[in-house]
Amino acid sequence: MVSVDITQFNILIVEDNVHFRTLIRSILQALGITKLEEARDGIEALEILDAPDKSKRVDLVVLDWKMEGMDGVECVRQIRQLESESRSVPIIMVTGYTETSLREEARDAGVNDFLGKPISAQSLLGRIVSVMENPRPMVEGGGYFGPDRRIKAEPFKGSNQRKS
Template sequence: MSRSVFEAMSILVVDDSAYMRHLLMTLLQALGVKEVHLAIDGDEALALLQTSEPDLIITDAAMMPMDGFSFAHRLRSIRGRALSMIPIIMVSGHTDIASVERARDIGITEFLSKPISARSLYERLIQVIDRPRQFVEAPTYRGPDRRRRDRPFEGQDRRNTVALI
């Protein structure tokens, strides 16, 4: 019997919908994830992160009282702890360009649109594992490198050098 690449992972699922928490947990367990933690909103997730550091976080965008955007922003704002660099997959039914750009700009690693499927979740997990992006810390941004190109860009609009962690 072959082992799952996800077997050793610990994943935190943050969603205010009991249905979505259960669905994500079931899909993750079917993929071989042994350790799945659940939180009903960003506040509960931040409290849980005081005692555990998962390998990955999957969060819904629209939750109350603290939504996924605020949660991710607060997580990325933590200084001096590896906790702030945990990959985050955001799940949302709001897939307009403004929402996706907002997620990108606060440091979301991957974006997964609803309705989700086992395949789409698997693809995002593999993307995080097989193609991890360097973590960037700049005055106006902290999170995974937003560029996905493997080749360097040389040109008039090239950004200045930033610190890679």
């Protein structure tokens, strides 16, 4: 049961491949989402997110990893350093590169979730609902700002509250 109304979201699609950007847009439109922004690369995405016109607030970013110019990971790092409320926007990274080390790099940059290609309407919807219904708290420290990188809450052991 979906409790969030995704049709009201304004979603920013950041993808340099016009065919894949069109595919993502088509999937989102088929899911009932009509408020869509598009960026061809990370630089354009930052311009949209940091624009002074707050009437176009973005609720979610769907971002490709490998793009010409500024790649997705660098774009995420820069989004998380913005001085505006856009720095907290949920980000789903979409990529064909799904190795564990790359997933960790994306997580450490500040993505909320990761979706491997090829994608389907069901897989994209699942990630959107997961990110929006179960937001991880935003944390800041040690040069990092973004969603709490601990995916699974585990009880701490010992008197010093550290995992043993």
